[in-house]
Amino acid sequence: MPEKKHFHFVGVCGTAMGSVAVAMKRKGFTVTGSDANVYPPMSDFLRNEGIELSEGYRAENIPVGADEIVIGNAISRGNEEAEAALERRLLYVSLPEVMKEYFLRGRRNYVVSGTHGKTTTSAILAWLFLNAGRNPGWMIGGLPKNLGRGANFPDSEFNVLEGDEYDTAFFDKRSKFLHYLPEVAVVNNIEFDHADIYDNLDEIKLTFKRLLNVVPRNGRAVVNGDDANCLEISENAPCPVTRVGLGGNCDLQITNVKYETDRSSFDLDGVPYSIRMPGEFNVRNAAMAAVAAKLAGLSVEEIRDGLESFDGIARRQEVRGEVRGVKVVDDFAHHPTAIRLAIQALKQQYPTGKLWVIFEPRSNTTKRKVFQGELAECLAGADVAILPDLPDPEKVPLEDRLDPAVVAKSVEGGRGRHIATVEEIVEAVAAEVVEGDVIAVLSNGGFGGIHGKLLDSLKG
Incomplete structure (x- = not known):
């Protein structure tokens, strides 16, 4: 079977889609793309990398010789290019499938999930790796101030991925995070959300159970030990589980929490840390990131320095x-x-x-x-x-x-x-x-x- 050389991205101007398109271009593939909204800074970023863009969705935008059509999560049936891919029997895939095949296989992937806090926790964790010289890849839903962009895929041993329980594509209703080959899965909390695709909390708990089912035995799940739903979904997990939280039942306990107007400090397993963000939820986010970073081999000093120098995320307080x-x-x-x-x-x-x-x-x-x-x-x-x-x-x-x-x-x-x-x-x-x-x-x-x-x- 000939090697694939040309990828066409439908919905290319999304943060994750655009970043992966550029990373594919840098790997030597031919990359084209289309979007309904082609405007800076993403359009400039893509064009500067040599990616040909089409504005608007039309069947003729798909190049005749394209080997694989990458269809974004925002694309629905009725989209002209999606319909053309179906009618022409082209090979079409989701963005998580592309990530899995070209960026995640064989790597150490740290997937941060949960109803709340996953953007902040994944941004902190990516910064801990980057600040400690580990040159990670990352994909994060917000704009972390330290990182400069929401997604980046260098040739690295580590990837930090914000693991969304939302569905993958119109043709794949599994949660996106099930594609991410996690070595470590962080589960911050679990509540009912996404009422447009889930009918009840039990359906959400099921997809989180499925996430832990794909964490290997030499990996680990890091879960909120104060959240009853996290405890439930991790109770019979096939991977090792570490419970982190304020309660005495946790394997790693957060203690000595102090809040000031512009920072929070806490001890984790007896080790003191501080972060320039207020509030209990940011203490929990920082603690989960610290535990994950330690699993990756970062030292207490590296973790402490990274937490202290984390600048936060745009649109978070x-x-x-x-x-x-x-x-x-x-x-x-x-x-x-x-x-x-x-x-x-x-x-x-x-x-x-x-x-x-x-x-x-x-x-x-x-x-x-x-x-x-x-x-x-x-x-x-x-x-x-x-x-x-x-x-x-x-x-x-x-x-x-x-x-x-x-x-x-x-x-x-x-x-x-x-x-x-x-x-x-x-x-x-x-x-x-x-x-x-x-x-x-x-x-x-x-x-x-x-x-x-x-x-x-x-x-x-």
């Missing part, structure tokens, strides 16, 4: 600006537990002044009423909680749709408000905030540029 003593903070939180923990950390970091939380229910799950009660409960930690109208409400059937007005009305103490549009929110908040207040914007999207509009409005 990131201060976007301050005007008249009022801070505007950006955060990605969108699951009720993540919202509660983000509010908790912000209260620890900014103990004086009023905390305004503006939450956009944007994810496929939070647009559904499955979390209607939980959202009201977690937002009660804010001094004022504001919800806008749902973006693209028509994508969710009316009977399943979240009602932001009901959530706002249910927030304890009358602290919830439903304000329909970004412009109305900006006007209302800017009129009431005072020096020392913090405005936290929680969204997994752009939210209509609300951060800049708030700062501009505060300038008057």
Whole structure:
């Protein structure tokens, strides 16, 4: 069978797709690609590497001699290029399959999974490797400030992968992380999420069990020992398991936790560490990364130095600006537990002044009423909680749709408000905030540029 030489990426401008396309080009393959949204910086990055791009999806974009069509996770049936690949009986594969074949086989792959914290934990772990001179590959959903890009695949012994339980492609409904050949699987926590593809928590627990089923006997699962679901899925795992957490039942216990306004410190198995990020969830993220790094052979000194020099991730409690003593903070939180923990950390970091939380229910799950009660409960930690109208409400059937007005009305103490549009929110908040207040914007999207509009409005 002739060696494959030409790969065509459908949806090439996604962070992971683009990074893998470039890595394939650097391996000597011919690479082309297409996307509906071709714009900098990704388009410049791809073209500078010699990758020919087509804007828009058309059957004729697929070169006649292409050996393999890489179809991105965002591509659905009805996409012209996906349909052409099917009709022409071309060899089509998912991105995780390409990664597995060309970058992960034979390597030491560290897969970080869980409902919350996987982006931060995988970014910390990748930085620990990089800072210690191990030159890792990585694929991370956010933008780690220390790493400069979300994905990179050098020729390295180590790979750090954010392991998403979301499905792989329209033709492969297995979780992406099942393709990643883990030597070490980190499981931060397990809760119900992704209501568009999972019907219940049991289905999610099953896919995490399947992840541990592919960890080899000479590898290890590192799980949250304080999370009942993590304990359940790892109980009869065929690989060794290390439980990490605050509880006395854990194999490695986090103790002596201290929080300051701009950092947290803790002991892990009696060894002191510190990280320049506030909040209990960041202590847990750092501890999980530290355990994984030690399994890879990093010394305590290397781990301690890496944690101390980690700069965080864009859109994770990131201060976007301050005007008249009022801070505007950006955060990605969108699951009720993540919202509660983000509010908790912000209260620890900014103990004086009023905390305004503006939450956009944007994810496929939070647009559904499955979390209607939980959202009201977690937002009660804010001094004022504001919800806008749902973006693209028509994508969710009316009977399943979240009602932001009901959530706002249910927030304890009358602290919830439903304000329909970004412009109305900006006007209302800017009129009431005072020096020392913090405005936290929680969204997994752009939210209509609300951060800049708030700062501009505060300038008057």
